[in-house]
Amino acid sequence: MTLTFFIRLIEETDASRRDLEAIPKVQDMLHGRFSHQQYQKFLSDLYPIVWHFCPIMAAAASRCMDDFIEVRLHLYDSIHEEKGHEKMVLNDLASLGVSASEIIKASPSSAVQAMIGSNYYMAERCHPCSVLGMLYVLEIISSVYGGQVASAIASGLDRPLSLGFSFLESHASMDLDHMSKLRTLLQSIELPDAQNALINSVKTNFYLFMQVLKG
Numbered sequence: 001m002t003l004t005f006f007i008r009l010i011e012e013t014d015a016s017r018r019d020l021e022a023i024p025k026v027q028d029m030l031h032g033r034f035s036h037q038q039y040q041k042f043l044s045d046l047y048p049i050v051w052h053f054c055p056i057m058a059a060a061a062s063r064c065m066d067d068f069i070e071v072r073l074h075l076y077d078s079i080h081e082e083k084g085h086e087k088m089v090l091n092d093l094a095s096l097g098v099s100a101s102e103i104i105k106a107s108p109s110s111a112v113q114a115m116i117g118s119n120y121y122m123a124e125r126c127h128p129c130s131v132l133g134m135l136y137v138l139e140i141i142s143s144v145y146g147g148q149v150a151s152a153i154a155s156g157l158d159r160p161l162s163l164g165f166s167f168l169e170s171h172a173s174m175d176l177d178h179m180s181k182l183r184t185l186l187q188s189i190e191l192p193d194a195q196n197a198l199i200n201s202v203k204t205n206f207y208l209f210m211q212v213l214k215g
Contacts, residue, residue, distance in 0.1 A: 016206035032156030060131035095164035133201025147172030
């Protein structure tokens with residue numbers, strides 16, 4: 001029996017998700033062993049990734065010909081829904097005592113730059129459907145881990161969720177709906193080159209996000 005693409009995607013990339021979950025820093029996050037400084041560093045790394053999320057999707061959308069019109073329309077909707085979310089990260093950092101200007105002026109870490117640059121490269125030079133791999137990885141991280149991480153870190157730091165956890169907490173529920181829509185879209189992608197580019201993107205984004213967390 002021929003596997004659907006979504007099942008193939010899960011089977012070929014789930015080891016990468018498990019590798020991410022297994023790293024010590026993720027386990028610390030999930031079990032409330034994150035310090036104030038570690039959480040601050042995590043949000044600081046997250047800011048430029050979130051800032052570039054919409055521009056990367058826009059770059060990919062501009063290269064989607066009519067063969068991938070459904071991908072292009074999905075990206076338009078995602079850009080509309082995600083625009084400005086970097087401000088949520090800045091607001092959370094402000095709750096931790098970090099000024100927005102400090103974060104905006106800071107140079108991203110090498111791992112963060114590699115993740116951002118790789119996604120622009122894949123969208124602009126490989127295949128525009130590669131961007132769906134970035135969406136898949138980030139929405140899995142948000143929907144599966146975001147709420148649990150927010151609650152665990154807040155409890156470990158003895159802070160209410162209302163002070164510094166708006167980005168993680170809101171995306172935990174928001175991205176459940178996003179993932180449902182993305183799954184439907186992924187089922188419609190039939191061309192082998194698009195499928196292969198997407199799977200490569202998922203593996204690459206899991207790997208690079210692990211490097212960000214290890215940094």
